[in-house]
Amino acid sequence: xxxxxxxxxxxALFVIPALIIYTIIVALPVVWSFYYSMYSGSPGLKWKFVGxxxxxxxxxxxxxxxxxVVNLKYIGFTMLGQVGGGLLMALMFRxxxxxxxxxxxxxxxxxxxxPTVAVGQLFQKIYEIxxxxxxxxxxxxxxxxxxxxxxxxxxxxxxxxxxxLMDIWTGIGFHSVILYGALLxxxxxxxxxxxxxxxxxxxxxxxxxxxLLRPMIISSCVFSFxxxxxxxxxxxxxxxxxxxxxxxxxxxxMYSVSFTYNKVGYGSVIAIFIFLMCIAGSFVINRFDVKxxxx
Amino acid sequence: MKKKVLAAFMSTVMLAGVxxxxxxxxxxxxxxxxxxAETTAAAETSAAAETAAAETTEAATTEAAADTxxxxxxxxxxxxxxxxxxxxxxxxxxxxxxxxxxxCKDYQKVNPNFTYEYELVSxxxxxxxxxxxxxxxxxxxxxxxxxxxxxxxxxxxGQITDIGALLKETGSSDYVTPAATSLLETLSGTDTIYDxxxxxNVEGFWYNKAxxxxxxxxxxxDTWDEFEEDLKTLKDxxxxxxxxxxxxxxxxxxxxxxxxxxxMGADAMQKAADGDTNYTDDGYVAAAxxxxxxxxxxxxxxxxxxxxxxxxxxxxxxxxxxxxYNGSWFTSNLNDTTANQAGPDGIGFFNVPVVDPSxxxxxxxxxxxxxxxxxxxxxxxxxxxxxxxxxxxHIGDVAMEMQGSVKGYTYTTEASDMSGxxxxxxxxxxxxxxxxxxxxxxxxxxxxxAAQQNVQTLLSGEMxxxxxxxxxxxxxxxxxx
Numbered sequence: 169x170x171x172x173x174x175x176x177x178x179x180a181l182f183v184i185p186a187l188i189i190y191t192i193i194v195a196l197p198v199v200w201s202f203y204y205s206m207y208s209g210s211p212g213l214k215w216k217f218v219g220x221x222x223x224x225x226x227x228x229x230x231x232x233x234x235x236x237v238v239n240l241k242y243i244g245f246t247m248l249g250q251v252g253g254g255l256l257m258a259l260m261f262r263x264x265x266x267x268x269x270x271x272x273x274x275x276x277x278x279x280x281x282x283p284t285v286a287v288g289q290l291f292q293k294i295y296e297i298x299x300x301x302x303x304x305x306x307x308x309x310x311x312x313x314x315x316x317x318x319x320x321x322x323x324x325x326x327x328x329x330x331x332x333l334m335d336i337w338t339g340i341g342f343h344s345v346i347l348y349g350a351l352l353x354x355x356x357x358x359x360x361x362x363x364x365x366x367x368x369x370x371x372x373x374x375x376x377x378x379x380l381l382r383p384m385i386i387s388s389c390v391f392s393f394x395x396x397x398x399x400x401x402x403x404x405x406x407x408x409x410x411x412x413x414x415x416x417x418x419x420x421x422m423y424s425v426s427f428t429y430n431k432v433g434y435g436s437v438i439a440i441f442i443f444l445m446c447i448a449g450s451f452v453i454n455r456f457d458v459k460x461x462x463x
Numbered sequence: 464m465k466k467k468v469l470a471a472f473m474s475t476v477m478l479a480g481v482x483x484x485x486x487x488x489x490x491x492x493x494x495x496x497x498x499x500a501e502t503t504a505a506a507e508t509s510a511a512a513e514t515a516a517a518e519t520t521e522a523a524t525t526e527a528a529a530d531t532x533x534x535x536x537x538x539x540x541x542x543x544x545x546x547x548x549x550x551x552x553x554x555x556x557x558x559x560x561x562x563x564x565x566x567c568k569d570y571q572k573v574n575p576n577f578t579y580e581y582e583l584v585s586x587x588x589x590x591x592x593x594x595x596x597x598x599x600x601x602x603x604x605x606x607x608x609x610x611x612x613x614x615x616x617x618x619x620x621g622q623i624t625d626i627g628a629l630l631k632e633t634g635s636s637d638y639v640t641p642a643a644t645s646l647l648e649t650l651s652g653t654d655t656i657y658d659x660x661x662x663x664n665v666e667g668f669w670y671n672k673a674x675x676x677x678x679x680x681x682x683x684x685d686t687w688d689e690f691e692e693d694l695k696t697l698k699d700x701x702x703x704x705x706x707x708x709x710x711x712x713x714x715x716x717x718x719x720x721x722x723x724x725x726x727m728g729a730d731a732m733q734k735a736a737d738g739d740t741n742y743t744d745d746g747y748v749a750a751a752x753x754x755x756x757x758x759x760x761x762x763x764x765x766x767x768x769x770x771x772x773x774x775x776x777x778x779x780x781x782x783x784x785x786x787x788y789n790g791s792w793f794t795s796n797l798n799d800t801t802a803n804q805a806g807p808d809g810i811g812f813f814n815v816p817v818v819d820p821s822x823x824x825x826x827x828x829x830x831x832x833x834x835x836x837x838x839x840x841x842x843x844x845x846x847x848x849x850x851x852x853x854x855x856x857h858i859g860d861v862a863m864e865m866q867g868s869v870k871g872y873t874y875t876t877e878a879s880d881m882s883g884x885x886x887x888x889x890x891x892x893x894x895x896x897x898x899x900x901x902x903x904x905x906x907x908x909x910x911x912x913a914a915q916q917n918v919q920t921l922l923s924g925e926m927x928x929x930x931x932x933x934x935x936x937x938x939x940x941x942x943x944x
Contacts, residue, residue: 229941230937231938231941292769295769296766296769297765297766297769298764298765298766298767298769298770298774298778299770299774299777299778299783317765318766319765319766319767319768319769319923321766321768321769322709322766322767322768322769322919322923323768323920323923323925324919324920324923324925325925409916410710410712410768410916410919411768411916411919411920411922411923411925412916412917412919412920412925412926413916413917414920416916424912428908428909428912429907429908429909429912429942430908
């Protein structure tokens with residue numbers, strides 16, 4: 169084995185095919201985006217070299233700033249809900265739910281496998297107000313909270329929270345199953361030892377479970393981050409970016425700019441921004457990992 | 464040592480792999496268009512050259528036509544050989560596809576040397592496809608396109624035939640109705656037509672007669688004041704006065720348009736688009752304010768932004784709302800007896816009420832021509848002209864016989880089984896003396912997007928009328944940048 173790995177040709181044989189494919193499908197388009205970002209219009213239509221003008225435009229574009237804010241809010245709250253909620257779920261499976269554990273887990277996991285568009289339709293019905301009250305509004309109306317009945321998806325103030333709630337509902341099962349798996353890996357005797365030493369529930373979690381779960385929580389965060397930073401199909405299915413720009417994400421805005429407004433050049437600038445945001449986000453999350461692994 | 468190098472290399476690749484996961488969304492924009500980009504970029508330079516060439520040939524052919532008189536189009540069809548390529552968005556057994564194919568087949572009986580090829584493209588891809596074909600100077604003989612802003616680009620590039628001149632030459636100008644002609648001229652901003660209509664729709668308010676009766680309203684409103692009075696009467700009678708599909712957005716902007724045109728004239732939106740006025744001027748803001756006031760008064764019911772046009776239409780037909788703004792294509796829903804609970808005579812129609820007849824008269828309707836047909840400038844020859852002559856002279860009758868619909872051409876026959884609603888629309892179209900266009904007709908996609916998206920926050924009261932018009936003006940400034 170050592171002989172094989174010591175041979176440079178052998179290494180090249182293993183690495184180069186993957187490297188070539190990677191370069192073609194990932195690195196090249198990124199470079200290409202950068203090249204496009206210096207043109208106005210779209211190829212074939214008013215395609216002119218404009219240098220860095222598109223970049224200058226970026227932060228003067230109110231729509232872009234709005235989309236960025238929406239996207240950041242969405243990432244923050246959805247991640248918190250999915251990972252935090254998933255963790256609570258997992259703890260519940262481990263310590264509270266005695267009978268029917270599998271049934272409960274299946275039910276919680278079930279939304280994850282539903283197609284996004286179907287979930288969008290489902291929640292549209294739940295939040296519905298016209299022509300008939302949906303589940304939520306008819307519930308509120310029946311328990312005497314008529315003044316809380318709202319066009320949930322029809323006003324900018326509630327549309328984003330409604331969307332976030334839907335995506336937490338979809339994603340929470342996935343994260344709870346991952347974290348539950350990690351919880352099962354923690355040996356029973358450690359927990360028992362903690363109990364004997366007089367740990368309460370919170371202390372047990374803070375001093376024993378959380379540190380042991382850290383790698384898995386970080387993975388969960390990375391999954392959740394990479395899922396939410398894209399923010400496209402669920403918003404498209406539930407609200408189509410509306411009302412106004414209340415749920416329009418960066419990728420949705422990028423799509424409109426590139427293909428509806430025919431400004432592929434400017435769209436590429438937004439794409440590059442999303443790319444940098446991904447790198448920065450992954451970097452921040454991974455920082456937690458590095459720091460803690462020293463002790 | 465080597466092991467270390469290897470480890471470093473491997474970890475770089477893995478790190479790259481991690482980034483790749485995140486990077487995929489960003490690269491999609493460029494990779495999606497890479498294929499066409501290469502071809503169009505290459506074609507661009509040649510297109511520029513060819514446009515110049517096309518302009519000179521255009522001048523040359525018109526001159527030649529003037530010199531020789533080109534030919535006499537009054538006699539028998541000379542049966543010229545022609546392979547005619549048509550690009551359409553309707554399948555051969557659907558909508559206008561039926562008519563186009565029928566005309567082609569009929570024409571083959573007149574001219575057996577005429578063959579045609581019927582190509583289909585989805586309507587979503589139409590603009591993309593045409594701009595690619597235009598860039599490579601290879602437009603089909605005849606193709607379906609969109610009126611308004613998109614066609615102007617093709618006219619500017621000298622890619623499509625001046626159909627007005629062509630019809631004059633073949634002596635068949637009279638077969639396209641004056642209403643359709645003036646509408647198409649307005650939409651392209653020219654004094655001749657560059658396209659053939661494939662529909663002629665009027666828009667206005669559909670109302671539920673039973674609900675009007677219930678609220679004690681005896682006649683449809685003629686003026687805007689009467690209209691608002693009626694809305695109030697309906698509201699007071701516990702009936703939802705208006706249904707509006709603001710989830711589809713255009714349903715709401717049409718209402719703003721209606722008031723804008725009635726108070727400022729048919730060219731108000733054109734002026735703002737040209738920069739002669741600002742979208743933030745008082746008149747435009749007042750129109751937006753009017754719609755917001757209605758929303759605040761509860762005329763649209765609860766959650767108007769979550770209602771789409773279909774739902775809004777069925778609310779009218781099932782008696783949940785009294786008035787609904789839509790175009791004459793709504794008749795297909797009205798003719799559907801299972802959907803229309805109001806019955807074959809339960810729904811009526813009135814035009815947008817007038818504010819000041821001297822600015823915008825009562826016989827001026829909001830109209831549109833749906834999708835339109837264009838001819839490639841390069842491929843228009845003698846045989847094309849004979850075909851187009853046959854086309855405009857016969858499509859009016861064929862459309863009336865086969866579908867009972869009006870396409871913007873004169874017709875001499877009557878459909879055998881015409882419903883009351885279809886007749887109603889025909890009568891309204893006959894009453895129209897002039898036309899105005901829809902809110903976004905003069906806007907490019909960026910401005911139109913702003914107008915449509917923000918109308919929802921206007922209705923929900925989260926954006927003031929002033930801010931709404933400002934957002935449209937901002938989008939225009941941004942797109943000009």
